[in-house]
Amino acid sequence: MLGSIPLPAAETVELVVVFALVTVVLLLLIPFxxxxxxxxxxxxxxxxxxxxxxxV
Known part of the structure; x- marks a missing residue:
């Protein structure tokens, strides 16, 4: 039941930061x-x- 779960602002920012860091790591790791x-x-x-x- 995901739907539209209202997340606090701090939680949303944390999720975005984690996702961005993982994306950067992926971009660095995949070629090597x-x-x-x-x-x-x-x-x-x-x-x-x-x-x-x-x-939540």
């Missing part, structure tokens, strides 16, 4: 380590963000 590690980091990021959003 390969796509599998990129997929792994993406999966971890998605799970983390999902848990953060649904843990």
């Amino acid at each position: 380590v390969g796509r599998m590690v990129g997929y792994l980091f993406t999966a971890i990021a998605v799970v983390y963000l999902f848990r953060r959003v649904t843990d």
